[in-house]
Amino acid sequence: MAVEIVYRSSRDPEQLFMDKAEADRHDKMLELAEALGEVLLKAVPSLSEQQAEEASLFMARRRDIFAKAFKNNADALAALDEEASQKS
Template sequence: MAVEVVYRSSRDPERLFMDKAEADRHDKMLELAERLSSALHRAVPSLSDEQGEELGIFMARHRDVFARAFKSQPDALDELGASAE
């Protein structure tokens, strides 16, 4: 009988990963998404919880693009149109 080691995300228990580093990256992305969602709700109180969560996850998944845009490369945001999920 073979034994498989899997890793479960602490913030998303339904997701399983074969690699610990991948599970850690996923957890960090979800933590960032949660904090972004909170910041967006403070800035735009009329934003629904679902919209805030979706925006937070989108921004966290594409944090490298947003980071470049905030560092004087606004053209980086053009990449989001091609890779939006």
Template sequence: MAVEILYRSTRDLETTFLDRKLADAHDQMLELAEVLTQVLVKHVPGLDENLAEEASIFMAKNRTVFAAAFKNNAAALADLDTPADSGE
């Protein structure tokens, strides 16, 4: 009998990972998305919480692109047009 170690995020109990680093990265992405959702709902009048959550997850998954754009490289946002990540 083989033994397999699985990792999962406490924020997403349905998704499991074979690699701890991937599980940690997923957990950090979800944590960032959670904070972004709170900020968007608080500061964007009339924004639905579900839509804010979807936008936050998208931004968290693509945080390196957004970080580059916020560092005076708006052209980095063009990378979002190429479907590198089909989503989860």
């Protein structure tokens, strides 16, 4: 019988990881998404909680692209267009 070590996300218990660092990154992404969701709901009261959650997860998963865009590199957002066109 083999023993396997797995890591569980504290914020997403259904999600299992083989690497602790990967589980930590996932938790931090979810923390960022939660904070973004709260800000979006306050800034745009007409958003539903579901819409705020979807938008905040989208942004948190792509934080590197948004970080570049917020540092006066709006062209970085083109990567999001490419991603969307690949899904279509």
